[in-house]
Amino acid sequence: MSDQLASNALRYEVLGPLRVWLEGAELVLGPAQQRRVLAVLLLHANKSVSREQLIDAVWGTAVPARAVNLLQRNVSALRRLLEPHRAPREPSEILTWTDAGYLLTVSNGQLDLLAFERAAEQARAARAAGDLPEAAKALHGALRLWRGRLCEGLAGPLLDTERYRLEEQRLGVVEQRIEMDLALGVDVDLVGELRRLIAAHPLHERLHGLLMRALHRSGRQAEALQVYQEARRLLNEELGVEPGVELRRTQEQILAADAVL
Structure with a gap:
């Protein structure tokens, strides 16, 4: 618990x-x-x-x-x-x-789902206020509440729909947490984690962009640019589209050795 x-x-x-x-x-x-x-x-x-x-x-x-x-x-x-x-x-x-x-009737602190949503909201508020350490703390806390998929082992029309929605919501929180860790220079294996996430969600452009940033921060610019080319190929083959603005901007920043990264 x-x-x-x-x-x-x-x-x-x-x-x-x-x-x-x-x-x-x-x-x-x-x-x-x-x-x-x-x-x-x-x-x-x-x-x-x-x-x-x-x-x-x-x-x-x-x-x-x-x-x-x-x-x-x-x-x-x-x-x-x-x-x-x-x-x-x-x-x-x-x-x-x-x-x-x-x-x-469920009161504050009784249900992990409500605690997760509350922590994610606290992270958004902290980030908007410029308090990145507090945002990162809230995001890490939110993700610790997950033990598996929503009501794992149970099936039903609503459960199946909510399971997909919450998985997407959780992935968004994971992406935010990694972004905060990158911004704060947290010394963890973000590259390995991002590669595993991309293997599971290959069409999520934001994950590719975060991997590019993590590799760039590790001094692996050539690998970062290769990630862009791989993402572009996947998006083109699977969806018939080019990378979005964010991913293209990340590639341009790496090519320009932009200090923002």
Whole structure:
């Protein structure tokens, strides 16, 4: 569990396999269908989700005949799981029903996804204020929260869509973190990390540009320019386009031995 998450009685983790902790002990979350319902509610933390939205997010086009009953059964089981000391007829304080649907209330520090998004926003604010060390610290902290892909091992229409979106968001944070490390002269193997990232995301121009800068900073100008040629070939072959403005500018700066780099 991350030290970025506050020491609340309940803690949720979705950045990797879905996990829930209650007073320091990990809960057994039950069958896959119940875990999918919880995952969808956590992705809508502090927002009401209608029955129709939940059913669509959990089952998609394969809606069972008794979907509403199944959903209510799963919600009841989740309430018992998350509030084991609640009396049977006592209303839930965590997973409630509102006029707009089901509402899972999550406070600050309870959910790793919210902590990740908050740290990324703190990094943006610090960078805008010119505080690069603080921005780098926030970005490193945000990325430490990831243990794997979103709700790894669970499938569902909403989960599959959100998984792709969050992977792109995470990659953007990785790129920002590397940019901050380069700006601060952090002594880590950025070249190796960037080569691995490019192997996984070969059409991300920003990664190629960062690799060029990292190689240039290491005194490897010829390799940096070779990266540009390789990126240009890939973009041309795969997308039929030339490199964008940023990548071309990086190449020009390296050719001119620009002190900005």
